[in-house]
Amino acid sequence: MSKGIKIVTIGGGSSYTPELVEGFIKRYDELPVRELWLVDIEAGKEKLEIVGAMAKRMVKAAGVDCEVHLTLDRREALKDADFVTTQLRVGLLDARILDERIPLSHGLIGQETNGAGGIFKALRTVPVILDIVEDMKELCPNAWLINFTNPAGMVTEAVLRYGNWDKVVGLCNIPVNAVFEEAALLGENNRDLFFQFAGINHLHWHTITDKNGKDRTDELIKVMYGQDDAKSIVANIKDNNLIWEQVENLHMVPCPYHNYYYYTDKMLAEELEDFKNNGTRAEKVKEIEHELFELYKDPNLDYKPKQLAERGGARYSDAACEIINSIHNDKRTTMTVSTRNNGTITDLPAESAVEVTCTITGKGPVPYNFGSFKPQERGLLQVMKSMEELTIEAAVTGDYGTLLQAFTMNPLITSGDVAKEVMDELLEAHKQYLPAFFKEGK
Template identity: 65%
Template sequence: MGKESLKIVTIGGGSSYTPELIEGYILRKDQLPIREIVLVDIEEGKEKLETVGEMAKRQIKAAGLDWKVTLTLDRFEALKDADYVTTQFRVGLLDARVKDERIPLSHGVLGQETNGAGGMFKAFRTIPVILDIIDDMREQCPDAWLVNFTNPAGMVTEAAIKHGGWERTLGLCNVPIGHTKGGAEALNMPEEDLFFHYAGINHFHWHRVWDKEGNERTQEIIDVLYNPESEARGDMENIHAAKFLYEQVKDLEMLPCGYHRYYYIEDVMLDHSIEEFKEGKTRAQVVKETERRLFELYKDPELDHKPEELTQRGGTHYSDAACEIIASIQNDKHTEMVVSTKNNGTITDLPYDAAVEVSGVVTGKGFVPYNWGAFENPAARGMLQVMKGMEETVIRAAITGDYGAALQAFTVNPLVPAGQTAKTLLDQMLYAHKDYLPQFADKIKEIEENQPEDVQYVDELMKSN
């Protein structure tokens, strides 16, 4: 039925973010002729899917709309004739994130959802699944757009485009939205009166800012946000708001991403993470409690709107941005956004076929990026190239199950100490996530048979969770 009547499928439909996604569609009801929204999940997520699905139905009814909402565990059938597919799933659920954080931190190494060892393992678990989804889409909805906000969004998007061959893929992150709002606030100006130019890779981008008269305002924002007298600002809900080093940011002549804290002030961030670990309050553990409270709210048969508590989850604006991408493609709106997409020469310092996160406009034919060119700051350029090399290696390991590639990725990653620590971490995390890593099955069996100390260590650690 094409553009006259839309079917939108969300994989990971039982996510706590889904009410924001539904709200975003409702806000764009005049732009999106939706006939059906299909929420898909797995057996382990069935209860959450039913809870969120009923809430979605209440939201749509309260808005006076007649959209059909379908809940299913059958992904293949759900994708039949879809126009847009959004992905927001977590392989291994939040318990896997707990392992991603606690195992590295138990060794004094950063454990984080998308950075360091944890981020690499999330990619190992997720990339084979996104490629399976694409296989299903190729058969069931060959013309559909894939809008991914499953983390690590950059690597998942690159795998989808480069290895899955799905050119109609756009990756989303809420971080640039927060930074844009923060930059406008620092200048005490409306966002629409400023131009924000982002470039880099997901959770590792920088940006510059101009006003409508063509005056660059980047250094002014740096001075407001990062001078020694300013208070540290929490530009993100889900990571510690430690202060960047003013002289370093000033030298960059660009504004950093909030996640750059893990690289520019690694010691401060690691110390804070270790303290959280010792107190049993890693981010994953906090999120599990937040989600528990959210789903209790969602069960209320009177609740028919997104609750304010969802902002505590750390993903505010993700879902709304996904809705705007769909609306902009559907209506050729040329909405200015920041997405992960195929480089195609946008950043000359990175491979042509790599995924990059950059500014541009979303049109009826997809995303058109604004050219960035080369990074003038050699330190930023060097760090970016190392990180992209790491990502490419992670993706290769995730697809092939090559242990040597996985170890190479751990060695290249700046947040993992190279050598025996990297190998020990890799082996322990492979064992910990064995149910979700079939591509590494032979190596995991070897670890279980020959490295009982690693197996025992992980089992004891997770018992103490």
């Protein structure tokens, strides 16, 4: 076999993997992936074998020269890798159910990446990602890490700050979907518009300019928010019906997750009603995943099924493929990713991870300069970045006080006794995945 690209996907048993494989297949002429290693843990072995068999069928049906390897041995896979992608969930979906159920049972937002649940997902994930980085330093020191494990921004910042690994890109599908769907709302081809995103993961804003240099942002805001039937572009967020006077005053398009901060009372009431009648979003996702893996078992299925779009992560994996393609071929594709700030947003520390529009070059993301936000955006952004910094520090050190500071600072968590009670309950629930918090002497 001639020399080609070796890619390692950690969390290879994910239901998203078929989209990743599809993305590599359709780019094969310019991105010749000759080895694809799908890695998982013992608890994910069955799913790895199911999705791995399907990946092999997809590659065979496409007629491309690529070997798909399945392993539970991460170090075996990482040796001499060119790119490493991470799409893992520490504690599996059962942990996400707890992240949502426990806050909701206390009358707080229960969500995978926001509020108390988002903090605890970071606490479980950051140490694992940092262990992967240590293996990469030894086994594939020239590889790029492409992370789309949530919370993507905090994971990216942890790798930069504590892993001391610069070759990392964080990816979220929210900007990817926005480019396609908002262009359609304006009646334009997305290639004829320039979207400039700035902020942090799940808390960014953007503007839109057409090819004639005309700012289309306020026009889009009116289309998206100035009507009663506005719809969200995110499967797990119900709608975009924000208060018109407030969103009009931004003169930037907020991301769908802003609903939790701009309309907290409404979002909480809807979540509590859903929780009472239907359980958590995570439980619904678990049902969808079960159905997907039943489909994946079909020995005749050798393509990505349309049902995968219902999973809530549409275009994630394909975007990851394009980042890899653009780095490998220095394509200079314009994409929005999490990367080191380095002065791109002057309101945030230079060493922070920010989610901004970039040119993806052979040397990685090169951000478009943004500058400073207006007070409407700046205050919330700085509070949330400080909360992220505290959360990452707590994940690395296991310090209880630092974690409590993060909980107190988060706008979606009631401070005081409620914050401490919810935090303690989540710590106990996830104890097996948080050894730093339960060392002797703590």
